[in-house]
Amino acid sequence: MNEFAAVILAAGKGTRMKSELPKVLHEIAGQPLVEYAVDAAAGAGASRICLVVGHGAEQVRAAMGEAHLYAVQEQQLGTGHALQTALSAFSQLPPALLVLCGDTPLLTAETLNTLTNQFFAEEADCTVMSAVLPDGGNYGRILRDASEQVCGIIEARDASPAQKAIREINSGVYCFRTEPLLEVIGELRPNNDQGELYLTDVLSSLRQRGRKLTAFVCPDANEILGVNDRAQLAELSALMRQRINHRWMLAGVTMIDPATVYIDAKVELGSDIILEPQVYLHGNTRIGSGCKVGPGVKIVDSQVGEQCILGPFTYLRPGTVLADKVKAGHFVEIKKSRIGKGSKIPHLSYIGDAIIGEGVNIGCGTITCNYDGVHKHTTVIEDQAFIGSNTNLVPPVSVGKRATVAAGSTITEDVPEDSLGIARGRQRNVEGWTLSRDPRFAKKEEK
Numbered sequence: 001m002n003e004f005a006a007v008i009l010a011a012g013k014g015t016r017m018k019s020e021l022p023k024v025l026h027e028i029a030g031q032p033l034v035e036y037a038v039d040a041a042a043g044a045g046a047s048r049i050c051l052v053v054g055h056g057a058e059q060v061r062a063a064m065g066e067a068h069l070y071a072v073q074e075q076q077l078g079t080g081h082a083l084q085t086a087l088s089a090f091s092q093l094p095p096a097l098l099v100l101c102g103d104t105p106l107l108t109a110e111t112l113n114t115l116t117n118q119f120f121a122e123e124a125d126c127t128v129m130s131a132v133l134p135d136g137g138n139y140g141r142i143l144r145d146a147s148e149q150v151c152g153i154i155e156a157r158d159a160s161p162a163q164k165a166i167r168e169i170n171s172g173v174y175c176f177r178t179e180p181l182l183e184v185i186g187e188l189r190p191n192n193d194q195g196e197l198y199l200t201d202v203l204s205s206l207r208q209r210g211r212k213l214t215a216f217v218c219p220d221a222n223e224i225l226g227v228n229d230r231a232q233l234a235e236l237s238a239l240m241r242q243r244i245n246h247r248w249m250l251a252g253v254t255m256i257d258p259a260t261v262y263i264d265a266k267v268e269l270g271s272d273i274i275l276e277p278q279v280y281l282h283g284n285t286r287i288g289s290g291c292k293v294g295p296g297v298k299i300v301d302s303q304v305g306e307q308c309i310l311g312p313f314t315y316l317r318p319g320t321v322l323a324d325k326v327k328a329g330h331f332v333e334i335k336k337s338r339i340g341k342g343s344k345i346p347h348l349s350y351i352g353d354a355i356i357g358e359g360v361n362i363g364c365g366t367i368t369c370n371y372d373g374v375h376k377h378t379t380v381i382e383d384q385a386f387i388g389s390n391t392n393l394v395p396p397v398s399v400g401k402r403a404t405v406a407a408g409s410t411i412t413e414d415v416p417e418d419s420l421g422i423a424r425g426r427q428r429n430v431e432g433w434t435l436s437r438d439p440r441f442a443k444k445e446e447k
């Protein structure tokens, strides 16, 4: 069995982010950068994942949870030092290691899988993932000998002009066989422009010992792009969004204007869903098949059943669960509520902390007054009830099955099933009232 563990380098400060938040906790598509690396490594089959943390170590650890191994690199003395730190965190070292960085969110599990497969198939001691770019920029350059075999990596800042012209660059992702790695990693010396221990120097050391180095050229150079500043954060967000939207469109979701649809990484969608422009689907949200999501809809951590109709401008806040065939229409906000099958909340309502049964009709402008300034209270509306327009429901309160609430009521007491609840001032008409107070109309009468 080809077992390997993953080491994710994530201790760097990310100075160029100009942020209090550690770089790897900045999010794209609703997920921290480092979580993409963890997901990709896990998806590629890593038996364990070790995160090298330093800057904001506790924050990163709190965000990523205790399922992983953490190696704390107190001082960031370079990528080689980071891997040394990781090696000492394993109680039992795996036979092989996949090393990647915490700030390259576009790297997929499939690509890592191809890399590790090639590494094991070639029986290499190290396989580096490279990419060919029009301009190598600040990346390390892959050095090859006369017979095109990989023989080392030179950092851009330490490279000669001839080396700088090399377009095959180091992605910062590697597979190592642990045993030969251990022989050389202690030999790293900081004799370079930055005075750091460079992981890249391990390659020439391995080569000098006659070890086998190979490269896997990443077919899509976009995958290796890293985030170093907020402009790159925005660029990679856009690329990730395109990727997510493309995946859902191929899975049967229609997007009228995918450029304006924002779907977080972990959202789940059924098929035959129509998403109109300016739709935002966040966090742990799931939408069933056959739903129509109108323009300007925002959904956060909510579950939507099948064949629901939402929008325009519906806001579903965390903890909302809509059963099948629910309608939540124009300017409707729902928070932490369950809405039963076929119920309709077509316009201008706020529903919070409510349990609504099946076949309920909520009239325009209904408000659940769920918060008394100190506590939240629950409103219960049972099956087939009808709530008239412009109703305030002051909980704790319940409306029974098939009951009706008259429009304009402020309901503070339970309405029994099959009853009418009416709670509003009686109408009184004063005849001739307008004439008595408006001289213009009075004059007209004189003519």
Ligand code: UD1
Pocket: 009, 010, 011, 012, 013, 052, 073, 075, 076, 077, 078, 079, 080, 081, 082, 101, 102, 103, 138, 139, 140, 141, 153, 155, 169, 170, 171, 172, 197, 198, 199, 200, 226
């Ligand atoms: C590194 C590679 C370079 C490659 C590039 C790809 C080295 C010396 N150079 O350069 O060849 O082209 O990545 O993006 O490795 N980190 C730590 N501890 C440290 C230093 C870094 O955990 O002491 C982490 C950083 O948080 C980051 C990763 O290692 O996630 C890479 O470090 P970075 O400083 O960005 O290396 P580059 O200069 O980009």
Ligand code: MG
Pocket: 226
């Ligand atoms: Mg970098």
